[in-house]
Amino acid sequence: MDATSTVAQRLKFEKWEKANHMALLVIKRSIGEAVRGGLPVNDKAKNFLEGIEAKFKVYEKREIGNLMTTLTTLKFDESHTVREHMLKMVNAVAKLSDLEVPIDDSFVVHMALNSIPESYEQLKTSYNA
Known part of the structure; x- marks a missing residue:
């Protein structure tokens, strides 16, 4: 004025x-x-x-990074069941999907199978067959 x-x-x-x-x-x-x-x-x-x-744009980028790290580095530690371990991975993928970061299902399956120990080799073999 x-x-x-x-x-x-x-x-x-x-x-x-x-x-x-x-x-x-x-x-x-x-x-x-x-x-x-x-x-x-x-x-x-x-x-x-x-x-x-x-x-929040900065927060969103940080959240995407954290979820991608979780998805790619999560290893089964036998303190929980395999089901709980897989649900953690599915939860990370769902959150990434909500943030509009699509993850291919075959990639998730590959990461999940690679994150479980050799004692579950039969599961890996049956999936690959």
Whole structure:
């Protein structure tokens, strides 16, 4: 606003400022402190939402990396059943699918069979046959 603004423009700007302030308050109260603390301070709701979007894009990439690491490095440790081990792998694949990272079923089966120990060789042989 400047000195040449009309009364109507000033009233409209004041309404906008009030609505922007209220939107910022609602947004800040509806997100957790951990998320809020990592965002730059903004005086406009639109800029604040853009900051949240950028933060979650970084989070999404990190989550995809973690899930891919889990899928490719998970080994059966005999502290759980083979079924639970396979369900961990299927869960990682499902989460990757939700993040729009499709994984081919044959790759998942290959990773699952390679992650179990030699004592399950009969299972591997029967699958390959």
